[in-house]
Amino acid sequence: MLNTLTAALPNFAHTNSGQFFLMAGPCVIEGEEMALRIAEQVRAMCDRLQIPFIFKGSYRKANRSRLDSFTGIGDETALKILQKVGREIGVPTVTDIHESGEAAMAAEYVDMLQIPAFLCRQTELLVAAANTGKVVNIKKGQFLSGESMGFAVDKVRQSGNPHVILTDRGNSFGYSDLVVDYRNIPAMQSFGVPVVMDVTHSLQEPNQSSGVTGGKPQLIQTIASAAIAVGADGLFIETHPTPATAKSDGANMLQLDRLQTLLERLTRIREAVR
Template identity: 70%
Template sequence: MESLFTKKYSSNNFFLLAGPCAIEGRDLAFSIAEKIVKITDKLEIPLIFKGSYRKANRTKADSFTGIGDEKALKILGDIGKTFNISTVTDIHETYEAALAAEYVDVLQIPAFLCRQTELLAAAAKTGKAVNIKKGQFMSGASMGFAVEKVLQENPDANVMLTERGNSFGYSDLVVDYRNIIDMKKFDVPVIMDCTHSLQRPNQTSGVTGGSPELIGTIAKAAIAVGADGLFIETHPDPANAKSDGANMLHLDNLEALLEELVRIRKAISV
């Protein structure tokens, strides 16, 4: 993993974590990956393909959670091998770290779990890179303790931090870009989650809402502020996606957005 991750992060461009919210099936995941790889290769954007093998945090008991852990993880592993790219997925409990590490290159800690010491330690022990999402209830400055927990367990660990907004009232989020600046002080790559930061959680319908029309706005501001990477969930048919369709970017709109973001990155790098 070290060579792949180091190579990708050393690129002069921002890097991208992108893919569907959840692995819904092999054919769909591969078709999404193929299109993203084609776009990112063209634009020379280092890619880490994202897909949740299981959705553990759902509003309703009957919400889609996955197609089976090992089945979904194998799909992620096969995508990584087929396209020679890194892959990332979420883990939710300590035992999942070793399981997911058999298939993916980056273990992602969900925002709600970013303070879970044993979960962070379990991820670190695998030797995989660890992406920690900032809790909606935390400041960027406070995320240094999460980084410390990983490095205490594995001093050589590759750690990333992801900004995904802060709770604003009962059913909305707001992005404070000072968090990106504060988290960069920990000398780790800092990522902007451009889709989850636009969620409208805790809706009375039991289905999380969102504002996907603002994905470009969030992404452009993040690049201008100095984010090292972007996290964008994308799907060819968000309206019929089995998870988080309300805040995913339509796959057809990804290339144009990334082209614009590359221009912004080049402009601020002059």
């Protein structure tokens, strides 16, 4: 399933070791220096462990609880930073889009377009993303089962684009928490697409009374380890040098200097499973 990504993504080196791939970076692009620093350090870790790496960063945050929440540094500014990361660090890049009109614009700067979980049923958005020819990573809605994501895959494929990834990020029951059902991984793999576990977003505690999303970062290792043991093709991990000062989702991000140890553990789990 990963061979299609190798062909569709520049600088995406698929190993023959059965290793998982990593989508990682800050929640939102906060500035050029930080984005390049994170991308460079994560690539170095992944190179040592032979983990294919895709840099993740939102150019704009559209789904915020409060009107005064940070949303970004400007669309074009952030997209140009993502483009620079891809060129200078030599890794594929991914960002999320929120409306169909954003697809063609974002596709000029990044290698993969991501559909947010709340928008995974938006037909016009999925078709617009598919029509760019880019790889489309669709996050499973918190309100859906893994089996139901086959319709989202079909919308992209029937639009003429075979390059699809599905990402799980837990299920919500409306009580300011999320629950991960690992049955969703094999269920979504049955559609013949790579399946990713979004580790950090699965640990969010949304809809807090403060209007700021909480999280349980102490469980990052638990969620990631279980996903690799079940057979996830990839992991999605938001990371930041100082999560406490991050401008978005700091409560559930992994501190950058802890990523290396986690990845080493996960590669050992994958080897043991194989």
